[in-house]
Amino acid sequence: xxxxxxxxxxxxxxxxxxxxxxxxxxxxxxxxxxxxxxxxxxxxxxxxxxxxxxxxxxxxxxxxxxxxxxxxxxxxxxxxxxxxxxxxxxxxxxxxxxxxxxxxxxxxxxxxxxxxxxxxxxxxxxxxxxxxxxxxxxxxxxxxxxxxxxxxxxxxxxxxxxxxxxxxxxxxxxxxxxxxxxxxxxxxxxxxxxxxxxxxxxxxxxxxxxxxxxxxxxxxx
Amino acid sequence: xxxxxxxxxxxxxxxxxxxxxxxxxxxxxxxxxxxxxxxxxxxxxxxxxxxxxxxxxxxxxxxxxxxxxxxxxxxxxxxxxxxxxxxxxxxxxxxxxxxxxxxxxxxxxxxxxxxxxxxxxxxxxxxxxxxxxxxxxxxxxxxxxxxxxxxxxxxxxxxxxxxxxxxxxxxxxxxxxxxxxxxxxxxxxxxxxxxxxxxxxxxxxxxxxxxxxxxxxxxxx
DNA sequence: CCGGGCCTCCCCCGTTCGGGGGAGCGAAAA
DNA sequence: TTTTCGCTCCCCCGAACGGGGGAGGCCCGG
Numbered sequence: 238x239x240x241x242x243x244x245x246x247x248x249x250x251x252x253x254x255x256x257x258x259x260x261x262x263x264x265x266x267x268x269x270x271x272x273x274x275x276x277x278x279x280x281x282x283x284x285x286x287x288x289x290x291x292x293x294x295x296x297x298x299x300x301x302x303x304x305x306x307x308x309x310x311x312x313x314x315x316x317x318x319x320x321x322x323x324x325x326x327x328x329x330x331x332x333x334x335x336x337x338x339x340x341x342x343x344x345x346x347x348x349x350x351x352x353x354x355x356x357x358x359x360x361x362x363x364x365x366x367x368x369x370x371x372x373x374x375x376x377x378x379x380x381x382x383x384x385x386x387x388x389x390x391x392x393x394x395x396x397x398x399x400x401x402x403x404x405x406x407x408x409x410x411x412x413x414x415x416x417x418x419x420x421x422x423x424x425x426x427x428x429x430x431x432x433x434x435x436x437x438x439x440x441x442x443x444x445x446x447x448x449x450x451x452x453x454x455x456x457x458x
Numbered sequence: 459x460x461x462x463x464x465x466x467x468x469x470x471x472x473x474x475x476x477x478x479x480x481x482x483x484x485x486x487x488x489x490x491x492x493x494x495x496x497x498x499x500x501x502x503x504x505x506x507x508x509x510x511x512x513x514x515x516x517x518x519x520x521x522x523x524x525x526x527x528x529x530x531x532x533x534x535x536x537x538x539x540x541x542x543x544x545x546x547x548x549x550x551x552x553x554x555x556x557x558x559x560x561x562x563x564x565x566x567x568x569x570x571x572x573x574x575x576x577x578x579x580x581x582x583x584x585x586x587x588x589x590x591x592x593x594x595x596x597x598x599x600x601x602x603x604x605x606x607x608x609x610x611x612x613x614x615x616x617x618x619x620x621x622x623x624x625x626x627x628x629x630x631x632x633x634x635x636x637x638x639x640x641x642x643x644x645x646x647x648x649x650x651x652x653x654x655x656x657x658x659x660x661x662x663x664x665x666x667x668x669x670x671x672x673x674x675x676x677x678x679x
Numbered sequence: 680c681c682g683g684g685c686c687t688c689c690c691c692c693g694t695t696c697g698g699g700g701g702a703g704c705g706a707a708a709a
Numbered sequence: 710t711t712t713t714c715g716c717t718c719c720c721c722c723g724a725a726c727g728g729g730g731g732a733g734g735c736c737c738g739g
Binding site (some may be wrong): 252253254255256257258259260261262263265266277311325327328346347348349351352355372402403404405406423437438439440443446447453454456458 | 475
């Protein structure tokens with residue numbers, strides 16, 4: 238067995254400490270992998286990146302704090318182009334996988350896939366090879382080529398209004414929250430529905446939650 | 459007690475195979491724990507329960523299929539009273555923790571807690587001791603005593619209507635889907651809002667998603 | 680310079696919602 | 710038995726919503 242120099246340096250980024258530790262145990266059982274660090278948020282991963290010098294970051298897309306996995310992926314790739322990112326996600330938020338791949342992720346594994354796929358993705362990423370979970374690689378690639386679902390055509394203000402919708406607010410309440418007139422909110426809501434090709438606000442809420450534009454965790458009713 | 463030398467027989471129930479395998483690696487590193495089985499759904503866990511004879515089931519509340527973690531907990535306890543259930547959950551669906559504890563779970567650990575807490579909960583459960591994650595034990599107990607949030611006062615029909623709401627349907631569409639009149643749907647929706655003390659359907663959708671009454675995974679818009 | 684997107688607000692109008700009432704029916708509990 | 714509860718449907722009515730139009734101000738890029 239060769240010493241450390243052939244080991245792949247891996248960092249885990251997942252806010253679930255229990256899951257994180259489990260993955261560490263599992264991945265460390267492979268002699269060619271070395272877990273050099275773990276982070277519970279995008280910010281933490283970036284802050285410690287230069288100290289860890291990982292070859293691969295296994296990134297959960299759903300993390301707390303201002304920075305989500307997509308943004309963290311983008312910044313990891315900008316800060317350390319040598320470091321490859323493998324996205325690890327629940328099948329719930331596949332919508333953001335495309336965004337993560339666009340942001341520079343090289344691999345993608347679903348949490349409900351066989352764990353061997355994760356190992357293969359990490360090993361592939363270390364070699365610069367892209368390993369996409371076969372369970373959904375087709376649909377993901379399809380979305381990549383046709384430019385995404387219906388995504389970020391929304392303006393900043395419209396995203397703010399959409400976030401308000403997810404909080405279950407009425408037009409009047411949104412108007413107060415954003416300090417604009419109720420008519421303005423009506424316009425924004427109408428434009429959101431039009432851009433997303435939806436019929437009413439409730440569908441917009443579901444869309445936002447499915448896309449991960451707003452996390453259910455942040456919502457209080 | 460005499461069976462000190464015997465290992466605690468543990469079963470993992472989590473639809474995320476990657477997470478499941480990670481947990482297996484981690485827990486198996488403790489010599490007093492033995493992972494005797496793993497399931498990806500409530501149905502699978504129940505079907506194999508009598509073959510595994512576990513002392514403790516570590517149960518994720520969010521699982522696919524008709525049976526969720528709460529129902530699976532209830533049935534595990536009914537089928538094998540010796541077996542204790544430790545609930546493992548994301549902090550997103552704390553609302554269902556109370557339901558799981560009522561259904562017979564003895565322990566409760568959040569995924570973003572320190573992994574040692576999970577080990578402590580499993581060991582405690584094997585001795586019949588309740589270990590609740592200190593991060594939220596207070597609020598959970600509070601809800602337990604005051605009888606739960608606003609929960610399952612909904613009738614079966616009302617839950618069906620609520621599920622339809624989560625799909626973004628209008629009253630008319632729901633009426634067609636359930637083969638009743640639109641006025642009937644209006645009545646149900648009104649009763650749902652009244653029982654849950656909400657103001658409009660969008661809030662009902664958010665409520666249902668937060669409570670896990672309907673999974674976002676099942677929704678297509 | 681001028682077009683275009685964005686944000687803001689206004690109008691009108693038809694539809695949908697939500698809340699109030701009532702009522703018949705069947706099943707289950709008291 | 711009577712009572713209660715869930716499911717079904719009906720009425721009325723005010724409020725909220727969604728779609729259509731327009732308009733002024735802003736800044737950016739061709």
